Amino acid sequence: MDLVNDILTTMYSFDFSPLESLIDLNDLRNIAAILGVAIGLTTASKKWGNKAVYFATVGASSNSPASITSLSITNLKDKPLIIYEINVLFKKTNSYFCLQKFYPPLVIKGLEAISLDPTKYSKLEIEPNPFLELHLKIEIFLITDSSAIKCKPAKSPGSIVFQKMKKYKPITVSKNKFNKKNLQ
CATH class of the missing domain: 2.60.40 (Immunoglobulin-like)
Known part of the structure; x- marks a missing residue:
């Protein structure tokens, strides 16, 4: 448990401010959501209809x-x-x-x-x-x-x-x- 706490403390100590100027984290979430919807529709289309x-x-x-x-x-x-x-x-x-x-x-x-x-x-x-x-x-x-x-x-x-x-x-x-x- 101490190891997990040490890793989490180390993660929180990193400074992500230079990354925020390159990529907005909200944009990253939006891209992940669009990819998730595309994968879901592709998978569902294999079940719809008959061929x-x-x-x-x-x-x-x-x-x-x-x-x-x-x-x-x-x-x-x-x-x-x-x-x-x-x-x-x-x-x-x-x-x-x-x-x-x-x-x-x-x-x-x-x-x-x-x-x-x-x-x-x-x-x-x-x-x-x-x-x-x-x-x-x-x-x-x-x-x-x-x-x-x-x-x-x-x-x-x-x-x-x-x-x-x-x-x-x-x-x-x-x-x-x-x-x-x-x-x-």
């Missing part, structure tokens, strides 16, 4: 038409995202369809991703099939209990690799397999 991105793969098989074969959704907010259905909107034809409904609802935890294979269908009742277009323009909407969230498309990993590695020469890799096992 998600998607990465979709379009494909076809012998018994199903061209469609979304796999869909990855990433929740960009720090709170769970509860999804009741996923809708696909085609910009060119101004039409949409329900890609998948969830019962019970699909829950994506905060700042996590989920990958799913949508249920297959036999045919879309629109001609021609919009998934066969060369430049497919779709929007994915996640239907929640209170709103419809428009997902932004995520950047393709291939485009990121191309952008970062465009000045390098790629190496081809061959893998030999027998009974679905890699041979060495």
Whole structure:
């Protein structure tokens, strides 16, 4: 306790008058308050609203038409995202369809991703099939209990690799397999 008293006595004995001419202590408090509010608003904005991105793969098989074969959704907010259905909107034809409904609802935890294979269908009742277009323009909407969230498309990993590695020469890799096992 004596040590604490000695330190406090020493602190009070310093003369801060030269510092007062450089910086007013009230200004310092105001700057600290503004920084505190900015940090608080930034932290709170991570909780407000919903935001998600998607990465979709379009494909076809012998018994199903061209469609979304796999869909990855990433929740960009720090709170769970509860999804009741996923809708696909085609910009060119101004039409949409329900890609998948969830019962019970699909829950994506905060700042996590989920990958799913949508249920297959036999045919879309629109001609021609919009998934066969060369430049497919779709929007994915996640239907929640209170709103419809428009997902932004995520950047393709291939485009990121191309952008970062465009000045390098790629190496081809061959893998030999027998009974679905890699041979060495």
